[in-house]
Amino acid sequence: MSLLKRIPLFVLRLLALGATVSATAIMITSRDTADVLSMKFEAKFSNSPTFKYFVIVNAIASGYTLILLFFPAKSSCGHFILVLDLIIALLLDSSISACLAIGQVGKKGNSHAGWLPICGQVPKFCDHITGALISGFVAAIIYFLILLYSLHNLMNLFTISQD
Amino acid sequence: MSLLKRIPLFVLRLLALGATVSATAIMITSRDTADVLSMKFEAKFSNSPTFKYFVIVNAIASGYTLILLFFPAKSSCGHFILVLDLIIALLLDSSISACLAIGQVGKKGNSHAGWLPICGQVPKFCDHITGALISGFVAAIIYFLILLYSLHNLMNLFTISQD
Numbered sequence: 001m002s003l004l005k006r007i008p009l010f011v012l013r014l015l016a017l018g019a020t021v022s023a024t025a026i027m028i029t030s031r032d033t034a035d036v037l038s039m040k041f042e043a044k045f046s047n048s049p050t051f052k053y054f055v056i057v058n059a060i061a062s063g064y065t066l067i068l069l070f071f072p073a074k075s076s077c078g079h080f081i082l083v084l085d086l087i088i089a090l091l092l093d094s095s096i097s098a099c100l101a102i103g104q105v106g107k108k109g110n111s112h113a114g115w116l117p118i119c120g121q122v123p124k125f126c127d128h129i130t131g132a133l134i135s136g137f138v139a140a141i142i143y144f145l146i147l148l149y150s151l152h153n154l155m156n157l158f159t160i161s162q163d
Numbered sequence: 164m165s166l167l168k169r170i171p172l173f174v175l176r177l178l179a180l181g182a183t184v185s186a187t188a189i190m191i192t193s194r195d196t197a198d199v200l201s202m203k204f205e206a207k208f209s210n211s212p213t214f215k216y217f218v219i220v221n222a223i224a225s226g227y228t229l230i231l232l233f234f235p236a237k238s239s240c241g242h243f244i245l246v247l248d249l250i251i252a253l254l255l256d257s258s259i260s261a262c263l264a265i266g267q268v269g270k271k272g273n274s275h276a277g278w279l280p281i282c283g284q285v286p287k288f289c290d291h292i293t294g295a296l297i298s299g300f301v302a303a304i305i306y307f308l309i310l311l312y313s314l315h316n317l318m319n320l321f322t323i324s325q326d
Contacts, residue, residue, distance in 0.1 A: 047275035050264045079318045097257035098264035101213040112210035115278040155242045
């Protein structure tokens with residue numbers, strides 16, 4: 001891959017790194033306490049396996065992106081990197097969707113299941129979760145763009161080979 | 164793309180169609196009732212926006228796969244189809260992750276948020292959800308394989324162009 005084609009990829013990966021690191025940091029620091037019926041109630045990310053999964057996925061994506069930024073792979077590994085990018089995109093997509101589903105119950109509750117919303121009691125916690133989800137969503141969009149850009153490069157080569 | 168290369172893709176799409184149609188059907192038919200404290204409680208998929216999202220995504224994936232099975236696209240559309248396959252894979256991945264997160268709360272509850280598990284009261288409903296999730300998971304894996312196979316074909320062409 002030429003240097004000119006690497007620059008947009010480098011910029012996209014830099015943005016993705018910022019987004020995944022922010023998502024991890026915002027999620028880890030989400031914490032709020034509330035007194036409900038004289039019981040102290042503390043909300044933190046580690047109370048839910050879904051939020052833990054979100055942190056793990058975003059930490060993995062941060063590490064992976066960091067490695068690729070500073071140790072750019074040889075062109076011969078390009079296809080392998082494309083498959084790894086695809087797996088990271090799927091993992092990010094999965095972590096956001098899972099957290100969004102739990103966040104929706106946290107915000108609106110589910111009267112049928114008898115699950116009450118908790119965001120009224122712990123608004124700071126919910127704001128942090130929302131922030132982490134926005135960062136995670138940005139990271140997923142950037143990884144989708146990275147995939148499209150890599151595919152676009154592959155396709156260009158494919159078109160040239162057909163001429 | 165040659166006919167020989169189309170056959171594995173056709174088989175994969177046929178399997179994906181079976182999986183997405185099963186996932187949609189099993190989720191739609193999930194229903195159970197329970198009497199809790201002399202209150203009648205009915206569990207059905209439409210009680211949760213997450214399960215509705217699962218049904219919509221699997222229905223879209225079924226329709227898309229059906230169209231591609233019976234109206235195979237021209238080779239010139241191959242790249243466009245690859246991007247659509249990627250979007251379908253991301254949507255399936257997202258719908259399963261979201262349902263898995265809600266299913267986990269339904270099965271285990273979340274004591275910190277005060278959400279009680281409901282699977283003890285409506286076991287039939289939970290079995291259906293589990294079945295739908297397994298089908299959805301199979302569909303997502305097949306779409307991942309479709310993506311890998313399509314990329315593999317593109318890469319082969321790419322390698323030839325480098326010789």
